[in-house]
Amino acid sequence: MKSFEYARPASLDEAFALLSENWGETEIMAGGTDLVTAMKQYVTEPNRVVSLRGVAPLRAINATDAAIEIGAMATLREVLRHDAVKAQFPAVVTAIQGIASPQMLSRGTIGGELCQRPRCWYFRTGHGLFAKENGEALVPAGDSRYHAIFGNQGEAHFVSPSSLGPVLVALGATLRIQKGADSRDVPADAFFQTPATEKDRETVLKPNEILTAIVLPVSGAKNATYEVRHRHGLDWPYTTASVSFVLDGGKAKNVRIALGHVAPTPWVAKEAQAALEGQEVTEATAAAAGAAAVAGATPFDKNGYKLQLVKTAVKRALLAATA
């Protein structure tokens, strides 16, 4: 780890004053579970780390009839145990339970979970976000088993590592981003981006902006997450599907289906949504939606198996949501 300065501001105002407007100079630390590792791997080498532990309001979770607003510094365990979250959002509960380590749940925050860097093994061993060696992309001819099958035609081949990203997309959540006195609300699917260059990041956050809260609209929609993991305990999912829909006269409406770990961002499965919209949710329609979800996939040599996982995850998430 490179040496850096450290500060623990007591308020957001103080925090903003400490942040650079350029990536690479300062990093915001929430729980640190990813950042500390990323710094050890020299994935990021900030000159200053700004810890948000001292900004108490960021940890609050407020529930109303219309929405649950989760402070970005709320720990994953606090979110997991929140009564309103448990009552309304099984999709969130399943995704957090999937991060099976109690140690991770105590320290990891929801904001940090959304902003963690990709786990791509080329990225983590010094080949940059676009996984290159001497200018040549490593993933296409290399070990692509955990890489993207969607949205991988550009230079970004990694998958978004976030477990909650697809859930928030499926649930239509908004993310509150603050910069000084300015605040903006960004829909979850617009929060994530495929970086245009290696210097960019995987979210629209600017280096001197802070993700302060996640707002989950309470709509009564059915929702669920299904994860395919290799190990039964702590492991990175191979593929996840998060779904949300309203049952209107037995038919699924406002269907939202988002996939995780298959693209550089959470991936909205538009064809699958369309396939199910207006249908009853049955084994057959869920399977059809699953089959539709792989439309447009462009797997590499070693990750074609993920198509099968996508089909299954979508089907099972839809069936779980109706159960």
Place this chain on the structure above:
Amino acid sequence: MATPQWPKMEKRALLGKRISRLDGPVKATGQAKYAYDMNRPGMLYARCCFAPYGAMKINGIDASAAEKAPGVRAVLVEQNMIGDEVRYVGQILATVAADTEEQAHEALRLIKVDFERLDMVLDDMNPANATGKPSGKEEGTVDDAMAAAKVVSEGEYGIPVITHCCLEAHGQVSEFKDGEMTFWPSTQSVSAYAEGMDQSIEVEQSKIHVDCQYMGGGFGSKFSHDQWGVIGALLSKQTGRPVKLMLERDQELMVAGNRPSAFGKVRVAVSPEGKMTAIDADVWGTGGNGGYRMPPVPYVFEGIPNVRNKGQGIKTNRGSQRAWRAPSHPQGCFITMAAVEDAAAAAGIDALEFFKNNLDLTSRPEVYAEQLDIAAELIGYKTKAHLRGQGEGPVRRGIGISIHTWGGMGHPSNCDAIINPDGSVEIRLGTQDLGSGTRTVVGIVAAETYGLPLEAITVSMGNNKYPFSSASGGSTTVGGVSSSTRIACTNALNALLEVVAPRLGVAPEALEVAGGKIFESAKPGNSIAWKDACGLMGPNPITKQGANEQKASQDLKLIDAGVGGVQMADVSVDIETGVVTLNEMVAVQDCGLIVDLKTAESQVYGGLIMGITYALYEEALYNHKTGRMLNGDLEFYRLAGLKDIGQLKVHMMTTEKYDSRGVIGLGEPPVISPGAAISNAVANAAGVRVPHLPLTPERVIVALQKGGILV
């Protein structure tokens, strides 16, 4: 007069009972100090700069900037690498010693290496890459037997390179002071640790001290002091400060040992009577930069009348292989037992029936027959078994079988047994406890021999000042130390009996010990308490030696070699995701006389879990452009967790027939079969062989798609 033979089963106070390990409390409270925990005054931290590519010619190493970095006290450049070729990623080029670990690590980045890239070979799945001379044999008439067979099954199998992945990394603390060098290493070989080191560090052998009371796992990778042992010592000499040098996790996984891969194409001929009549095996694999030995195929079924096998190694630009728990056996077992199960499936015969019907092709048919019955009963074979591919629905269940063998003869070991006039007793030997329970075994044998409680025994070990005991590998330690301890204690006891005999008015031959007393066998009332007896010795302690000499100890039935074991696995395969769930696994194991049933069972549970891990999760993966391990971490180099192991059942063979053979090692056998048993269970459930371990979702899905089960 006491004799060294083991007491009869009914006369044993401690042997074979379930006894908690002696160092349990100190480990469970975090007070056990491992090499990694040794903090010496003024100690420096060392970190190694390693070669980033699998094949490079090194033209120069410039450490001048690193030397000036904050906190850096010394940089040791591997001068002999300059002009030489790097053969795998992780080869050490220079080592930095600094005041703090952070400083040492950071300074590594200032070392500039001038190099040229060279071509490298990484692919071990392609037999065309083989370079070495093939080994193998042809016995009988394989082609004729194949032609005459009712069924010939054919399969491809593979088991990749995996690492030892000891939780405590390799390394040591070294301290040079007043012309003497002290090492606190993490080692499987305390007595021989410093062998061959004196010249490279210029300290004479008698001035090298080695101490290792606790060590965090070795599994065959920690026999040598290694290059880093020498580097740490030289840095300590150079700086005059103690130096801690422990490998970082990625280096640990890349350079500190791995198990050779094995791939094979195998054909098996089955007669109309369901007997295997021929096997034809083409096997290859890599030991990285190290040597390669063909794994035994056929394994256990060595009596198959017609055998042709060929083995070839592929030299790759990866770290060198080291002995990995039961070297060659898991590979030979997996390839053979998978081929055997495929043969049974091809012939449409129930696997258990097929195994039993072919046991005459093994060297211990009665043992396996008995063990197969016990295992079948424990796992509920009758109710669960079905022929391959008869499962239905998205989640399908299946059972798999495997059998294995191992030697396990006790190694050369020397022991001093000391009885003090105050009644205290001490055992000294230069062995080590890898966590297998060696310390406890020594204590139990001594206590049993003296008729004393276990708490009365002081076991002194883990230091090279004690009598030489061999390295712990190949399941040889418990046999070695229990034999040497038994003999030493018997000798010491007999000396004590000589002293006591006049007091009790009988000849020493008429005496025996039990329950803390020495008494006349024929008249137990004629007795003296142990402590009082020792009081008769005079001022000097009794010190007697004992040595385990293999032939002599075997003649005394203290030790023996050669065991059998059977394992069965019950799995579920989710054919829509490829995820394998282990429901249950059973191990039935023989290891001769059991010294401590509790730690013996732990070895078997541990072997099962380590086996489940390589069957389902472990695989060293490499960057095709650089040769660096892609998963040099514990995130994608997966180890099974608590939730992955299912329900485990262990049955030890403890009857007189097994017990009377004496002590036989147990560390290796239980880790041999899991890969085969689990792969066979998956084949049984899924209806198709998944050719390569580990059984990852991607491999299972591809196999299901190829087999037409998943479209």
Place this chain on the structure above:
Amino acid sequence: MADSTKTTRGSGLSRRGFLKGISAGGVATGLVGGAAVQHGKVVEAAPAVVGPGDTAIKLKINGEVKSLTVEPRTTLLDALRNRLDITGAKKVCDRGTCGACTLWIDGQPAYACSVLAIDAEDSEITTIESLGTPERMTALQQAFVNNDAQQCGFCTPGMIMACEAFLKENPSPTRDQVRDGISGNLCRCGTYHGIIDAVLEAAKTMKGGA
């Protein structure tokens, strides 16, 4: 690489008018310093920036306040092991995966390798050293011994800390709950079978009022 980094730091921070780093000696443990100047105006109660060099901190470990010097980059694990000779928590993966460094921060289990020591100031840190001793073990430690839930023992302290934390929240667990609840720790020797039995035994013992 290192050179270019240094350049970035030098120009980057000063040009953008960041709060100037305050030297370690002047800061001691207070993270909230006095006023500082930014863009020519005074920011009230601006926080202190410490480091990058040696920084004096105080950590509350097992109920005792310890003063020590770390760099901001020093992890809690390295601070304990290398600065304070508290070595129960082990360094194995050093990447927040294996659990060998598990301790409690404010009563909750955490990976000490993934926490900066300086970020743990003001927290209550509990390590295995504060639980039982070999002579007076906790019910769980005794159960680990009874059930031989350890071999080489290197994962054991982290495992114990994870299991104790689990039992605090789940005093009457089922077997499956134990499997779920101890998912953040790895063992290489394969002691999980004994660990599950040990946790179940300890749960019983603890309920017995021991």
